[in-house]
Amino acid sequence: MSGDPSDRAVGSGADVSPFAGFLSIRQVRKGFDGSSLVRIGEFDVVEGEVMALLGPSGCGKTTTLRMVAGLSPPESGSIAVAGRLLDGPGVYVPAEQRNVGMVFQDYALFPHLTVEGNIRFGLDSRSANSASRARDMMELTRLTHLADRRPAELSGGEQQRTALARSLAPNPHLLLLDEPFSSLDASLRKDLRREVRRILQATGVTTILVTHDQDEALSMCDRLALILDGEVQQVGTPRELYWSPRNENVARFIGDVNLLPGTADGSLVVDSVLGRLPVQKARTGPVQVMLRPESIQVSYPEDQASVMARVLDVEYYGHDQVLNIHLQSGEELLARRDAIQPFLPGQTVSVRPVGVFPVYEANRG
Amino acid sequence: MSKLLFVPMWLRPQSRSGQARLPAGLVLPSVLVASLLLLPLGYLVFRATGVEPHVWRDLWSPSTLRILGRSLLLVIGVNASVWLLSLPLAWLVVFSDLPGRKLWTVLVATPLVVPSYIGAYVLIAMYGPRGLLQQWLEPLGIERLPSLYGYPGALIAITLFTYPYLFLGLRSAMMSLDQSWLDAARTLGQSGWKTLGTLLLPVLRPALAAGSVLVSLYVLSDFGAVALLRYTTFTSAIYLYWQSSLDASAAALLMLVLVIFTMVLMGLEFVLRGRARIARTHAGTGRTVTTVRLGRWKYAAWLLLGGTVFMGMGNPIIVSLIWLVKGLAAGATLQPVWQAMGNSLLVSLLAAVTAVLVFAVPTAYLAERYRKLSARLPARAAYIGFGMPGIAVALSLVFFGARHAPWVYQTVYLLLLGYMVRYASLAVGPLRTQLSRINPRMEEAGRLLGFSEIRVLWRVTAPVARGGLLTGGALVFLSTMKELPVTLLLGPTGFNTLATRIWSATEEAFYARAAAPTLILLLVSALGIAAIFSGEEL
Numbered sequence: 041m042s043g044d045p046s047d048r049a050v051g052s053g054a055d056v057s058p059f060a061g062f063l064s065i066r067q068v069r070k071g072f073d074g075s076s077l078v079r080i081g082e083f084d085v086v087e088g089e090v091m092a093l094l095g096p097s098g099c100g101k102t103t104t105l106r107m108v109a110g111l112s113p114p115e116s117g118s119i120a121v122a123g124r125l126l127d128g129p130g131v132y133v134p135a136e137q138r139n140v141g142m143v144f145q146d147y148a149l150f151p152h153l154t155v156e157g158n159i160r161f162g163l164d165s166r167s168a169n170s171a172s173r174a175r176d177m178m179e180l181t182r183l184t185h186l187a188d189r190r191p192a193e194l195s196g197g198e199q200q201r202t203a204l205a206r207s208l209a210p211n212p213h214l215l216l217l218d219e220p221f222s223s224l225d226a227s228l229r230k231d232l233r234r235e236v237r238r239i240l241q242a243t244g245v246t247t248i249l250v251t252h253d254q255d256e257a258l259s260m261c262d263r264l265a266l267i268l269d270g271e272v273q274q275v276g277t278p279r280e281l282y283w284s285p286r287n288e289n290v291a292r293f294i295g296d297v298n299l300l301p302g303t304a305d306g307s308l309v310v311d312s313v314l315g316r317l318p319v320q321k322a323r324t325g326p327v328q329v330m331l332r333p334e335s336i337q338v339s340y341p342e343d344q345a346s347v348m349a350r351v352l353d354v355e356y357y358g359h360d361q362v363l364n365i366h367l368q369s370g371e372e373l374l375a376r377r378d379a380i381q382p383f384l385p386g387q388t389v390s391v392r393p394v395g396v397f398p399v400y401e402a403n404r405g
Numbered sequence: 406m407s408k409l410l411f412v413p414m415w416l417r418p419q420s421r422s423g424q425a426r427l428p429a430g431l432v433l434p435s436v437l438v439a440s441l442l443l444l445p446l447g448y449l450v451f452r453a454t455g456v457e458p459h460v461w462r463d464l465w466s467p468s469t470l471r472i473l474g475r476s477l478l479l480v481i482g483v484n485a486s487v488w489l490l491s492l493p494l495a496w497l498v499v500f501s502d503l504p505g506r507k508l509w510t511v512l513v514a515t516p517l518v519v520p521s522y523i524g525a526y527v528l529i530a531m532y533g534p535r536g537l538l539q540q541w542l543e544p545l546g547i548e549r550l551p552s553l554y555g556y557p558g559a560l561i562a563i564t565l566f567t568y569p570y571l572f573l574g575l576r577s578a579m580m581s582l583d584q585s586w587l588d589a590a591r592t593l594g595q596s597g598w599k600t601l602g603t604l605l606l607p608v609l610r611p612a613l614a615a616g617s618v619l620v621s622l623y624v625l626s627d628f629g630a631v632a633l634l635r636y637t638t639f640t641s642a643i644y645l646y647w648q649s650s651l652d653a654s655a656a657a658l659l660m661l662v663l664v665i666f667t668m669v670l671m672g673l674e675f676v677l678r679g680r681a682r683i684a685r686t687h688a689g690t691g692r693t694v695t696t697v698r699l700g701r702w703k704y705a706a707w708l709l710l711g712g713t714v715f716m717g718m719g720n721p722i723i724v725s726l727i728w729l730v731k732g733l734a735a736g737a738t739l740q741p742v743w744q745a746m747g748n749s750l751l752v753s754l755l756a757a758v759t760a761v762l763v764f765a766v767p768t769a770y771l772a773e774r775y776r777k778l779s780a781r782l783p784a785r786a787a788y789i790g791f792g793m794p795g796i797a798v799a800l801s802l803v804f805f806g807a808r809h810a811p812w813v814y815q816t817v818y819l820l821l822l823g824y825m826v827r828y829a830s831l832a833v834g835p836l837r838t839q840l841s842r843i844n845p846r847m848e849e850a851g852r853l854l855g856f857s858e859i860r861v862l863w864r865v866t867a868p869v870a871r872g873g874l875l876t877g878g879a880l881v882f883l884s885t886m887k888e889l890p891v892t893l894l895l896g897p898t899g900f901n902t903l904a905t906r907i908w909s910a911t912e913e914a915f916y917a918r919a920a921a922p923t924l925i926l927l928l929v930s931a932l933g934i935a936a937i938f939s940g941e942e943l
Contacts, residue, residue, distance in 0.1 A: 109849075109853060110853075111849050111852070111853075134852075134857070135849070135852040135853055136852045136853070136854075136855050136856055136857050136858075137855075138853075139855075140853060141853060141854075142849075142850065142853050144846045144849070144850060145846075146844065146846060148844055148846035148847040148849070148850040149847075149850075150847060150850075150851075150865055150869070151869055152865075152868045152869050161851070161854050162853075162854030162855055203850075206850075206854070207850075207853070207854070210854060210855060
């Protein structure tokens with residue numbers, strides 16, 4: 041593979057200057073079994089941040105994680121961590137020399153070792169430092185009272201914390217979490233997320249978390265990268281990805297979506313059935329305006345200034361409610377409201393969009 | 406900041422195409438040992454190609470064809486009698502209302518631990534001319550019993566110590582039969598016999614086929630029983646050939662023919678085992694098949710079960726005990742027995758440890774973790790050695806050692822190699838099963854914590870898979886304890902083990918000298934098998 045695109049990214053030598061981030065991935069490509077292909081042009085993680093790789097199963101996010109870990113090297117491209125080239129043309133640093141920690145989906149604890157033995161595994165077990173480091177890690181992860189237990193005698197959450205402590209003990213440059221909550225009971229997840237977030241903040245370790253759960257990605261991470269079909273679609277803060285998704289696919293993957301047809305005239309305003317809507321980008325011609333259910337304000341009594349609609353259906357969640365409403369012009373929209381005001385199907389309400397909306401070219405006829 | 410580490414392309418664990426590359430530190434011992442395991446077969450082929458033309462003509466001589474015919478006759482006869490014995494036995498322990506069916510199952514299976522040369526000599530010592538039975542009957546004026554030597558003796562001896570293979574296979578196949586199928590067939594108006602034909606036979610066919618192949622392999626490879634009972638088959642002919650003349654090429658040619666037969670059977674067994682596994686996946690939930698009430702037939706059932714167990718297991722124990730007492734009464738000393746036992750334990754332990762640590766661990770790991778053909782080759786090589794009859798392995802190494810490697814000839818090292826050729830494969834199987842159940846992510850976790858693949862294998866994988874290591878080691882240990890031809894031909898001069906002591910004593914009809922070693926061997930084997938089974942239940 042001589043026409044390796046990574047040659048360009050890295051430059052002539054192994055000079056590390058092209059790498060902007062703490063973790064930098066450049067022009068990485070891997071097609072396993074010919075079925076699924078991962079192509080990442082440029083991806084950077086800033087030191088100390090928690091970055092999520094979010095995407096549906098099979099999108100290539102775990103493959104990306106395994107490439108960074110050195111468990112499954114890329115076919116081309118380069119990966120550098122902390123200014124050190126780990127993968128590149130003629131370079132491969134084996135997994136055991138990367139100083140990258142990883143928590144596997146099923147934790148992969150060593151069943152023949154105790155909690156303490158697991159945590160000390162990656163430390164030089166003979167040094168006195170290792171004992172105190174292991175003690176510190178157990179304290180941080182609240183496992184001290186379980187030090188002598190074996191993995192089989194632990195709950196799912198305790199196993200997870202052991203795995204976390206084990207991978208953090210050798211003080212890795214980078215921590216990788218592969219779907220860390222997917223094998224846990226749904227009712228426990230929220231508490232455990234908070235717990236893990238607390239531990240990550242306490243250590244300040246740069247972290248990449250792979251998940252298919254958007255709530256997890258949005259709530260746990262400083263930034264997230266959405267991966268679809270083996271390619272990074274957008275990288276940004278949770279707020280950016282939610283309110284300014286770059287394209288329709290990103291918008292649809294995170295949260296609920298209303299797409300409203302409209303006509304743009306090159307200004308930052310688009311004509312639609314909900315009136316003139318302020319948008320984030322100037323376009324011309326037929327477009328689609330994306331409105332989150334939260335930005336559609338529904339109220340009664342009717343307000344003559346706004347557009348009228350009929351409530352078709354109410355999903356009441358306790359903390360809020362989602363209304364399926366039918367506009368007079370024929371469109372159906374989802375609108376989220378606080379939980380207090382009651383709505384009934386059949387009721388007539390007034391609708392008012394609030395915010396500045398992302399806008400996409402009207403696609404495929 | 407840590408240093409940049411450049412690793413040359415050829416050392417990368419994966420090539421640029423993402424294909425896994427095998428770790429050299431594991432490939433090296435595995436391939437090295439595997440090629441040693443192929444040495445006997447390779448040398449046989451080499452020698453057979455170098456024979457004089459007249460030897461090729463001798464291959465079609467009447468005497469060779471007679472040997473072939475006698476071997477095949479024994480294969481057919483043993484298969485027929487094993488079927489006749491195993492089918493009703495398996496049916497009784499699965500379908501009948503006989504009390505204590507679990508206990509009967511264990512008892513009926515125990516003759517597995519009896520090596521064929523022990524089985525043969527106790528038959529002779531009990532029922533042969535001047536045997537115990539004849540001595541007991543002498544007061545009644547019976548001076549001669551029908552001769553046991555030749556075909557009938559070989560047939561009985563080998564049947565008794567091979568039927569458990571088929572019995573166990575048939576039993577698990579019968580247990581996998583779902584009662585609902587039988588009921589469905591009955592409600593559809595099928596008669597009992599038709600049910601048997603349409604339902605039972607297809608389910609039993611894989612077990613019958615696999616069991617028969619195994620039994621045939623056993624018959625062709627067996628050396629002890631046919632030699633003691635003076636029935637000339639390939640193995641005993643080869644032994645005689647070697648003892649009388651030292652024309653290595655002719656013996657090599659005969660061995661090659663035998664090995665080709667066993668290889669074909671091994672291939673067949675390999676294919677059938679795959680099928681049998683598929684068939685067994687049918688084993689569903691509805692396990693309880695209604696029992697058939699035996700009524701007055703239960704006496705016949707008891708007779709069959711009891712008779713089989715008596716012939717298979719009772720006979721060896723009784724004969725050995727009687728001769729032990731007789732020997733001790735005549736002032737025999739047990740001193741040489743302890744020495745032989747020490748030797749047996751030593752070489753068996755050495756063989757087991759070498760097979761597991763040097764060969765099985767890297768080989769099973771490569772085969773399970775790198776699932777491509779080249780990674781599985783060493784495991785296949787061991788399987789080929791396992792399929793070679795012991796006499797062929799032993800003589801091939803004798804020829805090779807005497808001619809090309811006199812410095813190992815007549816040493817324990819060549820003996821160990823012989824054991825490895827025959828049994829190294831036994832250590833790989835259980836370990837592979839165990840490895841396939843271990844999460845490879847655990848090994849990756851070990852690597853990310855700073856340990857190389859090989860160090861992870863010893864620090865994580867091996868301790869977690871220790872059950873498989875122990876089972877494999879125990880199988881090699883027990884098989885080596887019982888092994889006869891390799892020990893006989895490759896052992897250093899004057900090197901006695903339990904097996905060779907039994908052999909030399911029985912060849913000369915000194916049954917008292919064989920008694921104590923026999924009892925020890927049977928006891929160790931039974932304990933070992935029990936330990937393996939109870940370990941696997943967990």
